[in-house]
Amino acid sequence: MPLGRYSRRHRRTFGDKKPKQEIFLEHHRTPPKPDYYYVKKKGQCRYCGDVIKNKKGLVNKRSSWHPDCIDEYMMIYHPSETRKRIWNRDGGICANCGELQPRKSRQHDLKWHVDHIKPLWEQKGKKFDEIDLSYWEEENLQTLCTKCHSDKTSKESTERANIRRDERDNMNLMDKYVWDWTIGKLINGLVEVCLIK
Numbered sequence: 001m002p003l004g005r006y007s008r009r010h011r012r013t014f015g016d017k018k019p020k021q022e023i024f025l026e027h028h029r030t031p032p033k034p035d036y037y038y039v040k041k042k043g044q045c046r047y048c049g050d051v052i053k054n055k056k057g058l059v060n061k062r063s064s065w066h067p068d069c070i071d072e073y074m075m076i077y078h079p080s081e082t083r084k085r086i087w088n089r090d091g092g093i094c095a096n097c098g099e100l101q102p103r104k105s106r107q108h109d110l111k112w113h114v115d116h117i118k119p120l121w122e123q124k125g126k127k128f129d130e131i132d133l134s135y136w137e138e139e140n141l142q143t144l145c146t147k148c149h150s151d152k153t154s155k156e157s158t159e160r161a162n163i164r165r166d167e168r169d170n171m172n173l174m175d176k177y178v179w180d181w182t183i184g185k186l187i188n189g190l191v192e193v194c195l196i197k
């Protein structure tokens with residue numbers, strides 16, 4: 001069962017249209033929703049697409065989720081649910097240095113962070129069929145203090161920059177020309193937008 005409760009602030013999404021974006025590009029913090037999520041059919045799970053049956057073996061027309069599926073959905077797509085579960089599991093103890101962090105704090109240095117062990121940028125730019133949902137599961141999440149989290153993030157940023165530099169060095173001359181031309185156009189466009197404002 002999800003730890004959070006549904007309230008008025010949760011928007012009803014049954015029957016929403018599927019967005020047209022096919023490639024999972026910009027928003028890599030949460031994965032795109034499965035195709036079944038947008039089906040307007042009661043009795044079919046919105047996460048796995050299987051038929052939901054009651055104790056008698058008949059189709060349950062009053063439900064849209066299997067209990068296990070709603071747990072997994074809430075864990076992946078609702079950050080507040082994710083934070084509650086990780087707090088219950090780790091108790092605010094940093095996985096790196098072992099320091100105990102308070103559940104809530106107004107001081108930046110005393111805040112605890114939910115960190116993805118395998119970084120999410122590895123899933124950026126993939127279609128839904130190619131995405132590995134284990135990146136958003138509980139086993140890939142850990143509690144870190146602010147210092148350990150910033151250290152880990154800076155190491156990952158350096159690693160990502162090195163990968164991009166290696167890819168750029170391995171481009172042929174035509175691709176480098178197109179790359180430089182595209183970057184130049186983007187920079188000029190940004191300058192023009194700033195000047196207009």
